[in-house]
Every structure is written in structure tokens, then in C-alpha cells.
Amino acid sequence: MTLRVENLSRAFTRYVFAKRVSYSSDDPGGFLNEVFSRYLSRGVRRERVYAVRGVSFELSRGKVLVVIGPNGSGKTTLLRVLAGLLAPTEGRIVLDGVDLTHAPFSAYARHFTYIPGLTASGALWLNAGLTARRCLELYAEAYGLDRSRVPEVLELVGLAEHADARVGTFSTGMVGRLVLAAGLLKEASIYLMDEPLVGLSREVALDVMGLLRSLASEAKATVIYATNDLEEAERLADYVLFLHEGRQVFYGTLDEFRGLARRLVLEVEGPPELLVEALRGAAVVDASGGRVKAVLSSLEEAHEVLRELSARGIPFKSLRVAPPTVEEIYMHVIRRRGSASAGAGRVASS
Numbered sequence: 001m002t003l004r005v006e007n008l009s010r011a012f013t014r015y016v017f018a019k020r021v022s023y024s025s026d027d028p029g030g031f032l033n034e035v036f037s038r039y040l041s042r043g044v045r046r047e048r049v050y051a052v053r054g055v056s057f058e059l060s061r062g063k064v065l066v067v068i069g070p071n072g073s074g075k076t077t078l079l080r081v082l083a084g085l086l087a088p089t090e091g092r093i094v095l096d097g098v099d100l101t102h103a104p105f106s107a108y109a110r111h112f113t114y115i116p117g118l119t120a121s122g123a124l125w126l127n128a129g130l131t132a133r134r135c136l137e138l139y140a141e142a143y144g145l146d147r148s149r150v151p152e153v154l155e156l157v158g159l160a161e162h163a164d165a166r167v168g169t170f171s172t173g174m175v176g177r178l179v180l181a182a183g184l185l186k187e188a189s190i191y192l193m194d195e196p197l198v199g200l201s202r203e204v205a206l207d208v209m210g211l212l213r214s215l216a217s218e219a220k221a222t223v224i225y226a227t228n229d230l231e232e233a234e235r236l237a238d239y240v241l242f243l244h245e246g247r248q249v250f251y252g253t254l255d256e257f258r259g260l261a262r263r264l265v266l267e268v269e270g271p272p273e274l275l276v277e278a279l280r281g282a283a284v285v286d287a288s289g290g291r292v293k294a295v296l297s298s299l300e301e302a303h304e305v306l307r308e309l310s311a312r313g314i315p316f317k318s319l320r321v322a323p324p325t326v327e328e329i330y331m332h333v334i335r336r337r338g339s340a341s342a343g344a345g346r347v348a349s350s
């Protein structure tokens with residue numbers, strides 16, 4: 001199985017009123033807005049906004065792609081396009097050489113399982129009064145899947161001995177496993193998981209991540225997983241795709257990603273102009289409010305910077321060396337891209 005996504009974009013039309021109220025064309029209200037804009041008001045503009053822009057990647061069976069990005073960066077939109085729930089505006093989705101781009105929803109549903117969450121919304125089809133086995137049999141019937149594989153998938157997710165227990169007696173983690181079992185009923189299922197662990201306790205989340213990892217390494221599942229949690233990305237990913245304002249700012253293996261993430265953030269308080277000067281060579285990601293923040297690649301680099309500060313006799317009030325947050329990595333990636341295209345060195349001050 002190979003999934004190839006080429007230059008995928010999805011735009012929305014936004015109606016911007018003079019009073020700055022905006023509506024989406026995907027809302028039924030969009031129609032009324034259109035009427036309003038044509039006949040009643042001159043103060044309405046139509047704006048085209050790209051939620052996802054030019055995303056490309058290739059994924060083979062048994063691999064996990066983690067899509068990471070801040071709020072509003074386009075993760076959910078990307079997953080909904082891949083699930084066949086939203087049509088792409090540009091680009092192609094090709095699965096095993098077959099172009100799915102304009103295929104009907106049913107064609108997508110045969111290959112993709114969209115899971116918005118492992119607790120509530122991901123498990124609406126579950127009936128608490130039925131056994132796990134019966135729930136899966138009904139699911140198989142509803143989606144035209146092979147019922148005879150129910151015992152096999154229960155075994156895969158470690159629920160074989162609970163097959164005849166009622167789902168109402170299951171713990172949250174067991175429900176999560178059952179949701180995954182349903183996805184596995186499809187041969188070569190590609191899971192599209194949108195922050196599925198939100199709301200689960202850490203213990204259950206670790207359990208589910210372990211299960212996903214082992215399903216993937218046995219090539220039983222292929223996963224595209226959206227999150228803004230670096231730790232989840234590190235635990236799960238074979239590949240990482242970074243989105244920022246809909247654009248793909250980084251795509252690479254987990255190791256390449258670690259090269260970015262395993263850095264230190266040095267925060268120094270003091271006169272900004274002097275600090276930026278002294279931090280020459282380090283990637284300054286923020287210089288405001290009497291503080292300068294730089295991303296460093298090693299402790300040695302931190303030592304060097306400190307030596308430089310004291311050699312220049314620059315007084316500083318405080319210092320923090322810590323692993324970067326997701327936002328700081330974005331800033332770093334974005335600045336680096338910016339300075340690379342401008343042909344400048346590593347320093348980029350704000």
C-alpha cells in the first residue's frame with residue numbers, strides 16, 4: 001500500500017461583512033449570506049482562505065505520519081480531506097496508483113477510518129448493552145466488511161478475552177481498543193486520527209500509543225495522526241509533517257525532526273541590543289520586553305554564549321535553559337526557512 005498526496009490544498013470562501021462577521025460557505029447559512037450580499041448589502045466581501053496549501057507526502061503501509069501544528073494550522077482540514085469529507089481544491093490523492101481525488105465518499109471510506117477521538121465522538125456506533133463481539137459484527141455488516149475477521153481483530157487489540165463482555169462494563173482504554181479493532185476490520189486500513197487522546201488519562205493514552213505503535217510495526221495499520229503535542233509525536237512518528245498557516249514548513253523522518261526538537265532554549269533578560277549582538281551565531285527567535293530568546297543546538301553552545309556574555313561584561317538578570325516548546329520550534333523552523341531563502345546566515349533577529 002502506498003498513499004501519495006501531491007500538492008494538496010483546500011480553500012474556503014469566507015464572507016466578510018462590513019461589521020466583520022464572517023461565515024463559512026460550508027454552513028447552510030452561507031446561502032443566505034450570499035443572498036444578503038447580492039441584494040441587501042454592499043458591505044460584504046468574499047474572501048478565499050486556504051486552510052491547507054500545497055501539502056505533499058508519501059506513506060507506505062505500517063508507517064505512522066504525525067501531523068503537528070499550532071491551532072488553526074490546517075490539521076483537521078487535511079484529515080477531513082483525506083477522509084473524503086471535504087473535497088480538495090487542488091492537488092491529488094493517489095492510493096496504490098489509483099487516483100482517489102474526485103472519488104465518492106464510499107471509495108474513501110473503504111480505505112480510511114476517520115477517528116476524531118477515542119472516547120466520545122469516535123465511538124458513537126457502540127452500543128453499551130451489546131458485547132464487544134456483537135458490536136463489531138454489526139459494524140462489519142453496516143460497512144460491508146468481512147464479519148469472520150472479528151475474532152482476529154479482537155485478538156490484535158488485546159480484547160479477545162473480553163469479547164463476550166458488554167461494552168458498558170469496559171474501561172475507557174478498552175473502548176479505545178474496540179474503536180481501533182473496528183478500523184482494523186478494513187483490510188489495510190489507514191487511520192486518520194485527530195487528536196484522539198484528548199480527554200484520556202495519561203495511563204490510557206500511553207497504553208493506546210503503545211498499541212498503535214505495535215499495530216503499525218506489524219504493518220497491521222497505517223496512521224496519520226494530528227496533534228500539537230511533541231511527546232506524542234516522538235512516541236509515535238515514523239515521519240513528521242509540520243503545518244503552519246496551512247503550509248508544510250517541515251516534512252521528514254522522526255530523526256530529522258528530533259534534530260530540530262532536541263534543542264535548548266536560552267532565555268536571557270537584559271538590554272536586547274547588546275544581547276542580540278552577543279548571541280551572534282545562535283538563532284534568536286524572540287527579542288522583546290527586555291528578554292531575548294534563542295534556540296541552541298547543544299549545551300556547549302550555551303556555555304559559549306555565556307562566556308561571550310561575561311567577556312563583554314553584559315549584565316543579565318535571569319537565564320533559562322529548557323527544551324523548546326512546539327511554538328518555539330515553529331519559530332525556529334520558520335525563521336530558518338526565511339533566512340535560508342534570503343541567503344543569510346543563521347542569525348535572524350526580530
Ligand SMILES: Nc1ncnc2c1ncn2[C@@H]1O[C@H](COP(=O)(O)OP(=O)(O)OP(=O)(O)O)[C@@H](O)[C@H]1O
Pocket residue numbers: 012013014023024025026027049050051069070071072073074075076077078228
Ligand atoms: N468551514 C470553514 N470555513 C472557513 N474557514 C475554515 C473552515 N474550516 C476551517 N477553516 C479555517 O481553516 C484554518 C485551519 O483550520 P483547522 O481546523 O484545519 O486547523 P487545526 O490545525 O485542526 O486547528 P486545531 O489545532 O485548533 O484543531 C483555520 O484558520 C480555520 O478558521
Ligand SMILES: [Mg+2]
Pocket residue numbers: 075076077194
Ligand atoms: Mg483540529
